[in-house]
Amino acid sequence: MTLRTEPVTVNIGPQHPSTHGVFRLRVTFDGEVIQEVEPVFGYLHRGSEKLAEERTYSQVITLTDRLDYVASMTNNQAYVLALEKLCHVQPAERGLYLRVIAAELQRIASHLVATGFLLQDLGAFGTPLMYCFRERERILDMFEMLCGARITHSYLRIGGVFQDAPEEFWPALRIFLHDMPPYIDEYEQLLAENEILVARTKGVGLLSQEMAIASSTSGPVLRASGVPWDLRKADPYEVYDRFDFDIPVGTAGDSYDRFIVRIQEMRQSLRIVQQAVDQLPGGTSVGKVPVRAKVPFFIRPPVGDAYAHVEAPKGELGFYLVSDGSIAPYRCKIRSPSFINLTPLKEMLIGWKLADLVVILGSIDINMGEVDR
Amino acid sequence: MESFLERNSFFSHLYRFFDAATPSWLAYLLAASVIVFVLVNGLMLFTMALIYMERRLIGRFQVRLGPNRVGPFGLLQPVADAIKILFKEDLVPVGADRITFNLAPVLFIFPVFLSLAVVPFGERYFLADLNVAVLFIMGVSGLSTIAILMAGWSSANRYAMFGAVRAVAQLISYEVPMVLSLVGVLLLVGSMSMVTIVEGQRLPLILLQPLGFLVFFMAALAELNRTPFDLVEAESELVAGYHTEYSGMKFGMFMLAEFAASVVSSAIIVTVFFKGWEGPLLPSHLWFVIKLFVVLFVLIWIRATLPRLRIDQIMAFAWKVLFPLSLVNIAATAVEVLLWPQPTTAQIWAMVGINWGVTFVSLALWSWLMGPTLRPNMPQLLRGATTGKAA
Numbered sequence: 001m002t003l004r005t006e007p008v009t010v011n012i013g014p015q016h017p018s019t020h021g022v023f024r025l026r027v028t029f030d031g032e033v034i035q036e037v038e039p040v041f042g043y044l045h046r047g048s049e050k051l052a053e054e055r056t057y058s059q060v061i062t063l064t065d066r067l068d069y070v071a072s073m074t075n076n077q078a079y080v081l082a083l084e085k086l087c088h089v090q091p092a093e094r095g096l097y098l099r100v101i102a103a104e105l106q107r108i109a110s111h112l113v114a115t116g117f118l119l120q121d122l123g124a125f126g127t128p129l130m131y132c133f134r135e136r137e138r139i140l141d142m143f144e145m146l147c148g149a150r151i152t153h154s155y156l157r158i159g160g161v162f163q164d165a166p167e168e169f170w171p172a173l174r175i176f177l178h179d180m181p182p183y184i185d186e187y188e189q190l191l192a193e194n195e196i197l198v199a200r201t202k203g204v205g206l207l208s209q210e211m212a213i214a215s216s217t218s219g220p221v222l223r224a225s226g227v228p229w230d231l232r233k234a235d236p237y238e239v240y241d242r243f244d245f246d247i248p249v250g251t252a253g254d255s256y257d258r259f260i261v262r263i264q265e266m267r268q269s270l271r272i273v274q275q276a277v278d279q280l281p282g283g284t285s286v287g288k289v290p291v292r293a294k295v296p297f298f299i300r301p302p303v304g305d306a307y308a309h310v311e312a313p314k315g316e317l318g319f320y321l322v323s324d325g326s327i328a329p330y331r332c333k334i335r336s337p338s339f340i341n342l343t344p345l346k347e348m349l350i351g352w353k354l355a356d357l358v359v360i361l362g363s364i365d366i367n368m369g370e371v372d373r
Numbered sequence: 374m375e376s377f378l379e380r381n382s383f384f385s386h387l388y389r390f391f392d393a394a395t396p397s398w399l400a401y402l403l404a405a406s407v408i409v410f411v412l413v414n415g416l417m418l419f420t421m422a423l424i425y426m427e428r429r430l431i432g433r434f435q436v437r438l439g440p441n442r443v444g445p446f447g448l449l450q451p452v453a454d455a456i457k458i459l460f461k462e463d464l465v466p467v468g469a470d471r472i473t474f475n476l477a478p479v480l481f482i483f484p485v486f487l488s489l490a491v492v493p494f495g496e497r498y499f500l501a502d503l504n505v506a507v508l509f510i511m512g513v514s515g516l517s518t519i520a521i522l523m524a525g526w527s528s529a530n531r532y533a534m535f536g537a538v539r540a541v542a543q544l545i546s547y548e549v550p551m552v553l554s555l556v557g558v559l560l561l562v563g564s565m566s567m568v569t570i571v572e573g574q575r576l577p578l579i580l581l582q583p584l585g586f587l588v589f590f591m592a593a594l595a596e597l598n599r600t601p602f603d604l605v606e607a608e609s610e611l612v613a614g615y616h617t618e619y620s621g622m623k624f625g626m627f628m629l630a631e632f633a634a635s636v637v638s639s640a641i642i643v644t645v646f647f648k649g650w651e652g653p654l655l656p657s658h659l660w661f662v663i664k665l666f667v668v669l670f671v672l673i674w675i676r677a678t679l680p681r682l683r684i685d686q687i688m689a690f691a692w693k694v695l696f697p698l699s700l701v702n703i704a705a706t707a708v709e710v711l712l713w714p715q716p717t718t719a720q721i722w723a724m725v726g727i728n729w730g731v732t733f734v735s736l737a738l739w740s741w742l743m744g745p746t747l748r749p750n751m752p753q754l755l756r757g758a759t760t761g762k763a764a
Contacts, residue, residue: 010531018609032535032684121609123681125600130435196601196680354535355610355683 007035014043018121018358021368025357032353037346041339044372052332057083057299058158060332064319065152067336068370070113073099073106073143074312076156081237082308082319083158087301093281095160095291096239100276101173102146102155103310104269108180109139110313111220111262111269114365118259119191121362122200128191135183138176145169159293170277170284177274184266192260201256205348205360208253215343219315220265221364224250224257231311243275255363262365298327314338314365338370383498384408408500416489419665420633421451426666427632427673434677461621468529469618477527478619478626481520485633487513492640493568495650495658506567507559510641511552514596517634518544521605524627525615536614539684540605544596546688550695551592557585557706558645571649575718579646580725584702584732586646588695593638595687598631599672601679602687609681639668693743698735705731 013024022043028036048067052060064075077099084091116132140150145166147155155162191197207217212225222229230247232240248264250257282289301323309318315337322331341364348360387407391400425440425448432439440447465474491506493499503509518541525537559565561581562573570578579586595602606614616627643649643664652660682690705728713720 008531008534010535017612119680123600123603123607123609124679125431125676127431127435127677130437134436194680196682199686200680200683353683353685355604355607355681358609 005030012357013040018117018362020117020361020366021371023361023366023368023371027349027354027357029354032355034349034352034354034357037349039342039345041372044368046373048373049332049334052329054328056327057301057329060329061156062152062154065154066369067334067373068110068312068314068317068338068367069151070367071106071110071313072151072153073102073155074110074310074317076154077103077238078308078310078312078317079319080156080158081310082306082321083299083301085306085308086304086321086323087158087295087299089159089293089295091158092160092290092293094164094289095293097276097280098146098161098165098291099156100239100243101165101273102143102153102161104273104276105139105142107269107313108266109136111266112136112139114262114313114362115187115191115259118255118359118362118365119197121358122197128187131187135180138172142169142172142176145172157292158299159295160291162292164287164289164291167286173273173277177270177277180270181267184263184270188260188263192263198256200355200359201254201259201363203252203254203256204352204356205255205363206253207344207348211344211347212253215340217315217341217344219312219337219341220258220261221315221341223247224261225253226251231309231316235309237308237310239276240272242279243272245271245275255359258363258365300325300327309335312337314367314370315341317370334373336370336373338366338368339373342366342371381497381499381502383495384500405500412489412500413486416486416633416636417629419636420629421455423632423636423669424451424454426669427676430670430673431677434674455625458625459622461624463621463623464618466529466618470527470529473523473527474618475623477520477524478623478630480523481517482626482630482633484513484516484520485630485637489637489640491567492637492644493571493649494640494661495656498650498658499568502566502568504564504566507555507565507570511548511555514634515544515548517630521615524619528615528618530618532611532613533615533617536605536607536611536617539611540598540615542684543602543605543687543691546691547592547595547602547695550588550691550699551596553696553699553703554585554588554592555645556699557582557702560703560706560710567644567649571644571651574648574651575721576725577646577648581721581728582646582702582706583729584698584735585706586642587732587736588699588702589646590642591695592691593642594672594675595691597635597638597672599635600676601682604681604684604687607681635669635672636665639665639672642668689743694739698739701731701735 007028007030009026009028011024012027013019014022019025024040024043026038026040027034046066048063052063055063061076061079064079065072067075083089112132112135116129119128120126143153143155144150145168147153147162149155207221207225209225209227212222212227217225218229226249228247228249231237232245233247245268248261248268250261301321303323303325305320305322307318307320309316316335317337318335320331320333320335321329324330345361345364349357352360384404387404388400391403395403428450429439429447440450443449443453465471488510490500491503491509493502521540521544522537525533525535525540528534558570558578561578562570564570564573594600598605604610606616608614611617616624619627640661643661647664647668650657650661652664655663709724709727713724716724
C-alpha cells in the first residue's frame with residue numbers, strides 16, 4: 001500500500017525565532033526537504049530612501065544608522081563618503097583614522113553578532129551568543145565613549161567625525177586589542193572543531209563561485225566562495241591603502257566557510273585597528289589635531305551625482321546621491337549588501353532540510369533593517 | 374504481604390499506623406495513597422529544584438547571572454513562573470481537534486509519574502518492587518510519544534505537525550538502543566527489579582557497563598528531547614515544536630512533564646548505573662539525591678554546550694551507531710557472563726578491564742567507519758531526493 005503524500009507549504013516568518021527580524025519565507029516542504037522557496041520582504045520598510053529626500057544632508061546621517069542597526073558606523077561611513085565625493089570635501093586626516101578605527105571595531109562587533117546568532121540557530125542554547133555578546137559589549141562601551149550612543153551612533157560627519165576620541169578611549173582600546181585575539185582563538189577552538197557544528201555546516205548551503213559572482217553577492221558570502229574581493233583592497237577608500245592586511249577566502253562556499261571567514265576577518269580587523277592607532281596623526285592626545293574639516297552648516301552640494309561604496313561587515317554598501325543644489329538630496333539610493341546577498345537564497349536552499357534553512361540564512365547574515373530599508 | 378512489608382520500611386510504617394484504626398484493606402489503600410501523594414509532590418519539588426538549578430546554572434554557563442530577583446537568590450522563581458502560567462489565558466486554535474488537544478498534556482504527564490513508581494529512592498524506600506520494573510519503565514515511557522503526536526496533530530499548526538512527526542521518528546528509534554543497552558545490565562544482575570539491580574551491584578555498573586551507560590545516556594537525552602537531540606521542539610526551526618499552540622497551564626504541563634522526565638530519567642540512570650542509594654556514611658536517600666543532582670548537572674551542562682543535530686543525522690546516529698554499539702555491548706557481556714557465572718572479585722575487575730577495552734575499541738572503530746556517513750558532505754544526494762517523485 002502506498003500512502004498518498006502531498007507537499008506542505010509553511011510560512012516561516014515574519015514572526016519566527018530565526019529569521020533575523022521580520023523576514024518571511026513561504027517554503028514548500030516535501031517531508032523535511034525544501035522544494036520551493038519564495039522570500040517575502042517589506043515588513044520593515046520605513047522608506048529610508050524617500051525620507052532622505054526630506055532631510056538636510058547632515059540629518060540623513062541619522063537615517064543611515066537605522067539601516068543595518070548592528071553596524072551603524074559603516075552605514076555612516078558609506079553615506080558620508082558619498083557626500084564628500086559630491087561636495088568635493090577633503091576630510092581631516094585624524095578624522096579619517098578615527099573612522100577606520102570605528103569601522104573596523106564595528107566590523108568585529110557585527111561579525112560577533114553574526115557568529116553568535118548562527119550558533120543560536122544551530123541550536124546551541126544561547127551560550128555562544130552570550131560569549132560573543134560579552135566582547136561586543138566592550139566594543140559598544142567604546143562607541144559610547146566616542147559618541148555617547150551604543151547602537152545608533154551617527155558618529156561620522158562630513159569632513160571627519162563628530163568629536164575627538166576622549167582620553168579614556170585609548171586605554172580601553174589598548175586593553176581590548178590585547179584581550180581580543182585569545183578570545184577569537186577561543187571561538188575558533190570551541191566552535192570550529194565541534195563535531196556537531198561541522199556536521200551541520202560543512203557542505204551545507206553551497207554557493208559556487210560562478211553563482212556568487214552572477215548574483216552579485218559581496219562581503220563574507222562572496223569571499224567564502226573563493227573570490228578575494230574586498231573593497232578595502234579592490235577600491236581603497238579613505239586611508240585603507242596605508243594598512244597591511246589579508247583577505248580571508250574560503251574554498252567550498254558552504255556555511256562553514258562563511259563562518260570561518262568571519263572569524264578570520266575579525267583578526268584582520270584587529271590588525272588594521274592596531275596599525276591605525278600606531279599611525280594616528282596627533283597620537284592619543286585629545287583635541288590637539290582637528291578631526292573635522294570646516295564645512296558650512298547647511299551643505300549645498302553642486303548639482304551632480306556621486307556614488308561611494310564601502311566594505312560593510314555584510315558586504316558592499318553603496319550610496320548613490322543626486323544633488324539638485326538644494327539643502328536636501330534629490331535622490332538617495334542605497335545598495336544594501338544584505339538585500340543583494342539574498343539573491344542566491346533560493347538556489348542555496350532548495351534540496352536542503354528545514355533545519356538547514358535557518359543555518360543557511362544565518363550564515364548569509366542578513367539584517368532586515370538593511371534588506372527592507 | 375509480610376515479606377513486602379519487611380522489605381519496604383516506608384510502606385510498612387504507614388501501613389502499621391493505619392492498620393491500628395482501620396480494616397487492613399483500607400489501611401493498605403491509605404498507606405499507598407499517602408506514598409503516591411508524597412511521590413508526586415516530591416517529584417514536583419525536585420522538578421522545581423531542577424528548573425531553578427537549570428536556569429541558574431545556564432546563566433552561569435552563559436556569563437550572566439540567571440534569575441535572582443524573586444526571593445533569596447531567586448529561589449522562588451519557579452513559584453513565580455507557576456503562578457504566572459496559571460493565570461495565562463487558555464487558548465485553543467480554531468481548527469484544533471479540541472478533545473485530542475486537551476487530552477494530550479494529561480497523557481504526556483502521567484507516564485512520567487508512572488515510571489517513578491518503581492524507582493527505589495532509598496534503602497527500603499520505594500512504592501512498588503515490580504519484578505519487571507525495567508520493562509515497565511520502557512513500556513510506560515514510550516507512551517509519551519503518543520501524547521506528542523496527539524498534541525502536534527490536533528494543534529492544526531504545521532510547526533506542531535513537524536515536531537510531532539519528528540518526535541515519532543526520533544523517540545521510537547531511540548527506544549531500541551535504550552532497551553538494548555540495558556540488556557547487559559540485566560545479564561549481569563540477573564533481575565529486572567530495580568531494587569535487585571541496586572542490591573546486585575558489587576561495583577557501580579558504570580564501571581562494568583561503560584558502553585551500555587554511554588548508549589543509554591545518549592538515548593535518554595534523545596528521549597528527553599534535550600540538546601543535541603532536541604529537534605522535536607527545536608525553537609530556532611519549529612518555534613516550539615509540538616506545543617507551539619499551547620498556552621497557559623497546558624503548556625505548563627508539557628514543560629513540567631519534560632523537566633520531571635529529566636528527573637525521572639536521572640533517577641533511573643542513578644539506580645541502574647551508579648548503585649542507586651548505596652554509599653558510605655550518609656543516609657541512603659541523601660546519597661540518592663546527591664547522585665541524582667550530579668546526573669542532572671551533566672544534563673544541564675550538555676544543554677548549555679552543544680548545538681543541535683539534524684533529523685537525518687539523528688536517525689543515522691541511532692541506527693548506525695547506538696544500535697550496533699548496544700549489540701556489541703550485549704555480546705561482550707553475554708560472553709563474560711557465560712565464562713564467569715559466579716564471578717569472584719578478581720574476575721569482576723577483569724570484566725571491568727575487558728569492557729572498557731571493548732568500549733574504546735568499538736567507539737574508535739565506529740567513529741572511523743560511520744563518522745564520514747554522518748557528515749552532510751553530499752548535497753547531490755540530498756538534491757536527488759527532491760527531484761524524484763514528489764506527491
